[in-house]
Amino acid sequence: MTDSRQIALWCVEAAEERKANEIVVLDLREISLVADYFVICDGRSNVQVRAIAEHIEEFLEERGVKPLHHEGMRQGYWVLLDYGSVVVHVFREEERRFYNLERLWGDAEIVELGRAGGIA
Numbered sequence: 001m002t003d004s005r006q007i008a009l010w011c012v013e014a015a016e017e018r019k020a021n022e023i024v025v026l027d028l029r030e031i032s033l034v035a036d037y038f039v040i041c042d043g044r045s046n047v048q049v050r051a052i053a054e055h056i057e058e059f060l061e062e063r064g065v066k067p068l069h070h071e072g073m074r075q076g077y078w079v080l081l082d083y084g085s086v087v088v089h090v091f092r093e094e095e096r097r098f099y100n101l102e103r104l105w106g107d108a109e110i111v112e113l114g115r116a117g118g119i120a
Contacts, residue, residue, distance in 0.1 A: 002065055004036035004085035011039040011081075011088050012113060014059035018043075018052040021093065024102060025111040036085040038105065042096040046076030053079035053090045 008025055015023050020041035029036050043049040050073060057067060065083060072079040077095050081088040089101060102110075 002063070007060065007065055007083055007086040008037040008039055008111075010060055010063060010065070011056050011083075011086060014056040015039070015041045015052055015088075015090070017059075018048070018055045020052045020090070022096075023113065025113065026102070026105050026108040027111050028105065028108050030109075031105075031107050035087045037087075037111070038101065038108070039086060039088045040091070040096070040101055041089075042091040042093050044093060046092060049076045049079055049090050049092050053081060053088070056081060056088055056090070 012023055012025065020043060023039070023041040026038040026040065027036070028034060028038060041052065043052050053070070053073060057070065060066070060083070067081045068084050069082040070080060077092050078099070079088075079090040081090070091099070
């Protein structure tokens with residue numbers, strides 16, 4: 001079984017490959033049972049949001065990891081990919097500013113991303 005940190009790293013890598021904006025990883029392990037990590041990013045358009053989310057799904061499936069659930073793909077405003085221990089939120093820029101998950105989960109530690117998206 002792949003650990004949640006590795007899944008989060010793969011999500012970041014895949015999002016970067018589709019030019020996602022402002023990729024943030026929140027470490028929820030100490031504050032919530034919802035997931036170990038949230039990966040949050042955004043795209044400039046509905047098309048880019050869908051492309052980012054689809055690429056993350058394909059990238060992880062190639063590594064043997066399938067989502068438990070996904071939603072929002074059709075509209076492309078906010079796509080949620082649930083991998084159990086990792087939940088990915090791909091927003092359009094406007095929706096990301098509106099929902100501001102980083103503020104909502106303000107007690108979570110922001111994971112430092114090293115070069116090329118690696119989790120430091």
